[in-house]
Amino acid sequence: MTYIHFTDEQKQRANSVDLVDFLQRQGEQLIRSGREWRWKRFDSVTVRGNEWFRHSRKEGGRAIDFVQQFFDLSFPEAVTLLIGGESGVEWNQISKSTPAPRKDFALPKANLDMRRVFAYLIKQRFIDRDVLSHFAHEKLVYEDKEYHNAVFMGLDEKGVARHAHKRGTYTQGEPYKGNVEGSDPKYSFHWIGESDILHVFEAPVDMLSFITLNKNGWQRHSYVTLDGVSEHAMLRQLELNPHLKSVVLCLDHDEAGIEATGRLKDILSGKGYTEISVMQSQNKDWNEDLKARNGVSPIPAQEHPKLVLLPAVVAVLHDLCKVLSAQKDLDSFLTECYETVEPFLASGKSATENAEAVRECLQCMAAGSFVLMHRQLRQMEQPVTTEQLLQKLEYSYRPHEDRGWLRTKTEHIRQDVSDIGRQLQASGIRTLADKEKLLSSYQRLALDCVKALLFVELEMPKMLPAQEQASNFIMAM
Template sequence: MYFEKEELRRAKQMSAIEFLKRHRPEELVRCGTGEYELRSHDSFKISESTSLWHWKSRDIGGKSALDYLVRVEGVPFTDAVQYLLEQEPPGYMPTPKSAGRKPFVLPPAAREEYRVELYLQSRGVSLDVIRYCISRGILYESLPYHSCVFVGLDPNGVPRYAALRSTCDGPNAFKREQVGSDKRYSFCIPPLVRSRRAAVYEAAPDALAHMTLEGGRADKYRLSLGGIYVPQDTSTDRPAKPPAALEAFLQNHPEVDALEICMDNDRAGRWAAQNIAKHYSKEYTVTVNLPPGDGRDWADAAKQQKQERAARSRAACLNREL
């Protein structure tokens, strides 16, 4: 179907926040000053004043109602334009999110993890750490795109969550969560034996990178939160909602009594670390451990260590040749 430029301009006029207030008011939950989240997707945040939205778990964003319908609700583009123009009843009506969560199914696995190993090693992660995770069924390479799949298990060892990350850089790179993932069972590297300590990270690669920096020690749980949420206004005294992944993890691991908060060393990470530490400090021994350098994460630190080690090796080879 063809639309005139003027029709497309009109279809893009309605903002996402206007659409949600008019057609999905039951989905909007206020979560801060001038900001909402969706009842069905708490990692989706939208500004009331600008209509800018960001779906953290899928790393996508937009502003218009058209963006929202196509990218969040999956409405075909032509149907979404028709819907907004009100030319005729929409041929596609979005399934209400309250109808239930889509079933979780892991992506098909490749026969080997060659590309995943190369990619993670390029990020500074040691091969020993990579294979430790592979051997425990929490990391593999998918088909057909050969992405990294970081698997989260429930207490019975059943996969309930997966974070996907492409093994390429550039415009085709992506990171998202598998449809139907349950954030309560986010990616977690288990220790060799039960431990009373747990380290908490923003993303799965950070957990592998920090484990590498610590010599591959499998002496504590290493839990990824699958991203963090920081409100636009961080000056409010309103307490932050504790991460679902950490809350469920602590309920399932009552033996844990010490937490190491290993967020990224940027504004969002420092704010999250402060609030997580404040929330749990009465019940747990809490330490905050951020990577060195402003704006850096643990993957940056591991990559730098690898580069420095390679530089020292090259220098030593040159000295021997001289």
């Protein structure tokens, strides 16, 4: 597509497109989830007005970058699609009126009793009565008067309520859940004990379920909910309670929980914490484990799809390394592979149409990089087998660090290849520092190729229908 200049008004109009209307008119299925809509194709993605958020990766934005990422379009293509192009399509736009001012935090009025909350949490969610009674006695859990929601309250260091999470108690349909407007995310539902252990959960019911499953001496330990997967409440409690030294991450056993666990471990390590451990439920979350113990069929755990696929990818690379070990000019071979695959990676559609060639080139580039790493280490008198290098990659891969879509991954590979080329063309004798830098570049290229392989195998099939719709629209212009 040739260069197109967009006015500020056009870009603002494109970014103001109502994504619910946009997706529904593309034939996509959306499921209502509170004030938001969950996209069935990518069930961790929610949209509301012109904004979107992918909970599994903790990333989001507005209409233009939504279309760029999920429809794999360039910025000009995305803006053109959203403002209707030459086809005259007009998408609904969010209201341009000034948003209502944010309300001050105020707790919902309490009901005179907690019969519905107790019935729901004990009979439906199997929370231990003594545990629930303790939190009710501490006035950290109560029943609101208007809707009979369970309200889980978070207090600040002075004992003042600063956060409240509401959970519907009706058992028909999708139960309501959400925070009281004005809640401070640093002070979500928690309990602080005397020991040095802090357990971290996604939601209040998870926390109460874990305590029910591990009831013996539970009050000695500390627990905090994240109101999702944000780190703010965890860090605040660690800041306020310096006796807490050991952090146990107890997030959901699913894709989002696994990625969040990795991200939180990095944050804690960066803050100087060394006693970080992970506890996973056998099923999707701790309440599902509690249901299973009480004879109710639980929602099973979901392993991270990239971690499931990774061993198979590594196995292919292992065999390919043996084949390429006899190749003499591997650096030229890597360049040839990149030049072959580059045009196929120009868009999701072309990558899918040439999936076999893309897969083969990425595999060869990754395996070739490992063989070159092996040779470089041998020259540096650091003998390591390619098997050990592959095992190191498999062990060190972190799905929460594997972000970005096809364009981003393609750009990373391009930069890697260019960086290696510059180093190889440099004149003079390579110093030890030069060799280590080249080694790191090969390692980075191998990892970026593996990330691209995982993306092509797992994400591309889900994206193709949306990309085809967008491509058909662009071609019709």
